[in-house]
Amino acid sequence: MTVKSVKITVVALGLLLLSTALCWAAPPIKIGGLFSITGPASFLGEPERNTAQMVVDEINAAGGIRGRKLQLVAYDTQGDATKAVQAATRLIKEDHVVAIVGPSTTGDTMAVIPIVERAKIPMVSCAAGIKITEPVKPWVFKTAQNDYLAVQKIYENLASKRIKRIALLTVSDSFGSSGREQLKSLAKRYGMEIVSDDTYGPKDTDMTPQLTKIRGGKAQAIICWGTNPGPALIARNAKQLGVKLPLYMSHGVSSKKFIGLAGDASEGIFLPSGRVLVADLLPKSDRQKKSLLSFVRDYQKHFKAEGDHFGGHAWDAVMLLKGAIERGGDTPAAIRAQLERTRNFAGIGGIFSYSPKDHSGLTKEAFVMLEVKGRDWALVR
Amino acid sequence: MPNCGCETETMSHQILQYALSGLSTGAIYSLIGIGFAIIYNSTGIINFAQGEFVMLGGMMTYFFLSLLRLPMLAAMCLSILLTTAVGVVFERLAIRPLRNANPLSLVIITIGGSILIRGIAMLQFGKDTHSIPAFSSNEPLVIADATILPQNLWILGITFLIIAANRYFFYHTINGKAMRACSHNRRAASLVGIGVKRMVLISFAISSALGSIAGIITAPLTMTSYDVGIMLGLKGFCAAIIGGMSSGVGTVFGGLLLGIFESLGAGLISSGYKDAIAFIILLLILFIRPQGLFRKAETERV
Numbered sequence: 001m002t003v004k005s006v007k008i009t010v011v012a013l014g015l016l017l018l019s020t021a022l023c024w025a026a027p028p029i030k031i032g033g034l035f036s037i038t039g040p041a042s043f044l045g046e047p048e049r050n051t052a053q054m055v056v057d058e059i060n061a062a063g064g065i066r067g068r069k070l071q072l073v074a075y076d077t078q079g080d081a082t083k084a085v086q087a088a089t090r091l092i093k094e095d096h097v098v099a100i101v102g103p104s105t106t107g108d109t110m111a112v113i114p115i116v117e118r119a120k121i122p123m124v125s126c127a128a129g130i131k132i133t134e135p136v137k138p139w140v141f142k143t144a145q146n147d148y149l150a151v152q153k154i155y156e157n158l159a160s161k162r163i164k165r166i167a168l169l170t171v172s173d174s175f176g177s178s179g180r181e182q183l184k185s186l187a188k189r190y191g192m193e194i195v196s197d198d199t200y201g202p203k204d205t206d207m208t209p210q211l212t213k214i215r216g217g218k219a220q221a222i223i224c225w226g227t228n229p230g231p232a233l234i235a236r237n238a239k240q241l242g243v244k245l246p247l248y249m250s251h252g253v254s255s256k257k258f259i260g261l262a263g264d265a266s267e268g269i270f271l272p273s274g275r276v277l278v279a280d281l282l283p284k285s286d287r288q289k290k291s292l293l294s295f296v297r298d299y300q301k302h303f304k305a306e307g308d309h310f311g312g313h314a315w316d317a318v319m320l321l322k323g324a325i326e327r328g329g330d331t332p333a334a335i336r337a338q339l340e341r342t343r344n345f346a347g348i349g350g351i352f353s354y355s356p357k358d359h360s361g362l363t364k365e366a367f368v369m370l371e372v373k374g375r376d377w378a379l380v381r
Numbered sequence: 382m383p384n385c386g387c388e389t390e391t392m393s394h395q396i397l398q399y400a401l402s403g404l405s406t407g408a409i410y411s412l413i414g415i416g417f418a419i420i421y422n423s424t425g426i427i428n429f430a431q432g433e434f435v436m437l438g439g440m441m442t443y444f445f446l447s448l449l450r451l452p453m454l455a456a457m458c459l460s461i462l463l464t465t466a467v468g469v470v471f472e473r474l475a476i477r478p479l480r481n482a483n484p485l486s487l488v489i490i491t492i493g494g495s496i497l498i499r500g501i502a503m504l505q506f507g508k509d510t511h512s513i514p515a516f517s518s519n520e521p522l523v524i525a526d527a528t529i530l531p532q533n534l535w536i537l538g539i540t541f542l543i544i545a546a547n548r549y550f551f552y553h554t555i556n557g558k559a560m561r562a563c564s565h566n567r568r569a570a571s572l573v574g575i576g577v578k579r580m581v582l583i584s585f586a587i588s589s590a591l592g593s594i595a596g597i598i599t600a601p602l603t604m605t606s607y608d609v610g611i612m613l614g615l616k617g618f619c620a621a622i623i624g625g626m627s628s629g630v631g632t633v634f635g636g637l638l639l640g641i642f643e644s645l646g647a648g649l650i651s652s653g654y655k656d657a658i659a660f661i662i663l664l665l666i667l668f669i670r671p672q673g674l675f676r677k678a679e680t681e682r683v
Binding site for chain 2: 043172198199200201203204205206208209210212213215216228229232233236239240241242257260261263264
């Protein structure tokens, strides 16, 4: 054996050893997903699961995180808290995930919180409920914008128009009553006077009585808080009654579906919305524009549908985890610590800056004000 | 909410608007209520699937309009026909085989039927809310400072046309008279050679057709989805109860009264109590006139 061939053998042996070592050290990093893929909240869970898988595939195609692949283990909670708890336990005990994305709904999230807190597994929820992160739980984060940020955005816009007297018209379900609470508690800070406070049922088909009352009162603007189809009916009823007051909707109807349902009556309506809807209208200087355009383009390519806010929540959750793992490694404790140190991450829902005191991470700038013009969205300056 | 010393002038305009709004929703309740009454009178059961016929009318019309791109009138006729067929099949499969069961079991069967129809509709048409175009212009009409949409006039007009047709059918045709005979006394009617089973079938056909018409004429205004049937069905039921289960003027009166009360209540008292008002009226009627529900009163009901 020549010296050269000995060298080659040694190098080859070394490489072999190294590669087996790599094989041992590089199983995929497993993250769990809890989404309400079927059931009443499937409109949340389905785009979220789709997006999460899409982002994981993209990360892997680009070489994974620190050379390791990412693997998403997703379960369907069916929007049922009991199933969410079972699935979370399974993710932690059997699949040994290092972090969890989801659940999709506030109810599922609240049910799962005690489990992840006990197991010390970081979770980034895609649900919007304020109580998820207030008070702060060490292992629980979220990506969906809080309702009160939308309220602040509306009040800021009203104040800039010197409007002070407002009429509330909120739906009598959990979304509406949470919005109503926030609208009432923030009114004073923005100098708003609530001159009337009406509600409607989620299945009501005629809101002209409430609007007639508002029209006869002293309000200068109407704020309506609900999800489709109620607000579309209110827009139509307001047009029928010839109500001239500016009409503000919540982010609950920020989708093209609302314009479709309300038809011409949607013209001139204002609403706060995440930036996904208007990704291409944003100025070049907008820091989220790059993330938004890539999300919208990829979603369109994979699923032949428009990417929405809900998919965006999952996009943000997976990318936040990716950032945390890149910086601190893949142990649950390190991921948690790094998540909390996330600053100025420009995602889909907004620009996230978590801190030990804030696990929701967004400000009212996560919303932009939109106006419906010619059956499409226009940015309000 | 503090009461803002509004001037009486505005107040009277408001009340006029409440009344107009109430009339147009009330007309819908009447039409649905009549469907309840017709079946009740010929079979003695409350058909809680009535609301689902309303839903089917609206949803099928949307389906034919948007997916098959049929013209409006064809879509409407086709969905009335299909809903009627659903009503007939429902009677054949669910009611007729069990017609000797007591009314309570039959009522429960209709509830089961309504859940089934709703489930199938959800799978077929999806869970989204849909809207169909108005029959004529969408520009509101102003009547003494109150406004009303042309579609409301269509609803009122079609409702009264149907009620007139109903009256003609029950008083001037042989089948209608036979159905009235059944409602008075089924046994006696069968003894004089009236085919009671056939009358029951006809009553289901008429009710489902009426329900689908109600669904179609309201869909441009209130929109439609797979689950609109529940609430509309209950309101129609209230209207029929107030009207003493008559398939004529009584239920029309009941429906309009209910609509106006709801609207006034929501505007003047509190919008949170809107649905409560309907059910308080229902309970009051049931307490004061309990015979309205399952036992026949002496009054003529057809």
